[in-house]
Amino acid sequence: MHFLRPLVRQRRTLFSRQYANLRADPGKYVTVLKEQYPTDQMTNITPTIISKLPLRLHTQPSHPLSTLRALIESHFPTYAHLSSLSPLVTPYQNFDLLSFPQDHPGRSVTDSYYVNKDLMLRTHTSAHEVDVFSKGTEKWLLTADVYRRDEIDGSHYPVFHQTEGARIFSADASGMKEVEEDNARLLNHLKRSNIIIEDVPHISAANPCQPAHDPKHTELIAMNLKLSLNSLMLHLFGGRVGATEEGPLRVRWIEATFPWTTPSYEVEVFFRGKWLEILGCGVIKQATLDNSNVQNKLGWAFGLGLERIAMVLFSIPDIRLFWSLDSRFLSQFNQGEITTFQSYSKYPACVKDVSFWLPENTSLHENDFCDLVRDVAGDIVEDVKMIDDFIHPKTNKRSLCYRINYRSMDRSLVNDETNEIHSQVGSRLRDRFGVEIR
Ligand code: PHE
Numbered sequence: 001m002h003f004l005r006p007l008v009r010q011r012r013t014l015f016s017r018q019y020a021n022l023r024a025d026p027g028k029y030v031t032v033l034k035e036q037y038p039t040d041q042m043t044n045i046t047p048t049i050i051s052k053l054p055l056r057l058h059t060q061p062s063h064p065l066s067t068l069r070a071l072i073e074s075h076f077p078t079y080a081h082l083s084s085l086s087p088l089v090t091p092y093q094n095f096d097l098l099s100f101p102q103d104h105p106g107r108s109v110t111d112s113y114y115v116n117k118d119l120m121l122r123t124h125t126s127a128h129e130v131d132v133f134s135k136g137t138e139k140w141l142l143t144a145d146v147y148r149r150d151e152i153d154g155s156h157y158p159v160f161h162q163t164e165g166a167r168i169f170s171a172d173a174s175g176m177k178e179v180e181e182d183n184a185r186l187l188n189h190l191k192r193s194n195i196i197i198e199d200v201p202h203i204s205a206a207n208p209c210q211p212a213h214d215p216k217h218t219e220l221i222a223m224n225l226k227l228s229l230n231s232l233m234l235h236l237f238g239g240r241v242g243a244t245e246e247g248p249l250r251v252r253w254i255e256a257t258f259p260w261t262t263p264s265y266e267v268e269v270f271f272r273g274k275w276l277e278i279l280g281c282g283v284i285k286q287a288t289l290d291n292s293n294v295q296n297k298l299g300w301a302f303g304l305g306l307e308r309i310a311m312v313l314f315s316i317p318d319i320r321l322f323w324s325l326d327s328r329f330l331s332q333f334n335q336g337e338i339t340t341f342q343s344y345s346k347y348p349a350c351v352k353d354v355s356f357w358l359p360e361n362t363s364l365h366e367n368d369f370c371d372l373v374r375d376v377a378g379d380i381v382e383d384v385k386m387i388d389d390f391i392h393p394k395t396n397k398r399s400l401c402y403r404i405n406y407r408s409m410d411r412s413l414v415n416d417e418t419n420e421i422h423s424q425v426g427s428r429l430r431d432r433f434g435v436e437i438r
Helices: 047-052 064-075 125-134 173-191 215-237 286-291 306-313 319-323 366-380 415-433
Strands: 029-032 035-038 080-082 114-116 119-121 139-147 159-170 195-198 249-258 261-271 274-284 297-305 350-357 381-391 398-406
Touching (some): 035 114, 064 306, 125 139, 125 297, 159 215, 366 415
Antiparallel strands (some): 249 261, 274 297
């Protein structure tokens, strides 16, 4: 997905976007959250992913993601706090209502999970912006699980969590007065805090104000957005080990683009020696508010990834741990407390390669490979890397080799067990994609 760089890594486009064989048969059904849905040519949701939908980690008491959600909510006490919306949305909600172009890569079956052509798993919490505004809610936070097809390593998982926040004001003198008063209050709070902010201009040629907006109003709203989020960053990171111990909290603003906001920005925070990409945000486009039947208002929205923040705040080294049911993980946390995770011993890894010839004229997207491995191996797969890709000079056939790193977080894997799983990966590859294992 390419709309928020902070939440995704650079996607390697090793394979063509052609999508072979991973098709459910028309006329069949898939059960998702206890409902049956017809499948079609777009269906690519997998049993592993379906099994995650009921878990809703952000609402599990004592879970680090739930503590982080509550910490963010406590910073916006006058906002509506929503956290129980279904992950099933239409592509219209996820993309069209937010002005995504028809050819946006996020729409493709290689990047997103589809139940069928009319129903998908939300790829971001922004998918609910129009719904929430339509209900007349003007200040809100919404936390939810979101889904993106991705590669496999210690900081990427196809399910993660986001908190969306938004606030709209009346586009008239009284609304602008409210913004000004809020800005003065926030500025005063930040002035007294140990924080250094690297800013960018609110509006620039590359990051323009909207034609329907008075630039003075946009400036005020952008300022309110920045002040609100700077003070949230202070609330989350300020005073914690590694941030302010030796100096002030450093926050930097970067210009960005999102289809449904302008001007738009990203925020990074300097924490434990690194710039951490935290969130995307911007002044909401008029089209989005029009789609929500909201008149004479303007405002801002942001979307922030929870795992990334929780990993540094709680020192959680591997993103799979959030899904662990092991009491050595879960018993370490109490609701409302940010504590440092004590790693229990790391079990040995078991590395296995699989190389295969692709059938002629077919391609295999790396995300298809990774989904297949996850489906067979679950959370025992720690990392997947392509280590070889060549075309035979005589036969013109293409060969790929992947290295799979198997490691359980809870126990030592028995070699027989890993061999069995690995051979299932091979046979599934053969059945689904017609490859010839070498
Ligand atoms: N939904 C965006 C993402 O996940 C983040 C965002 C939210 C950006 C709201 C702008 C406004 O990438």
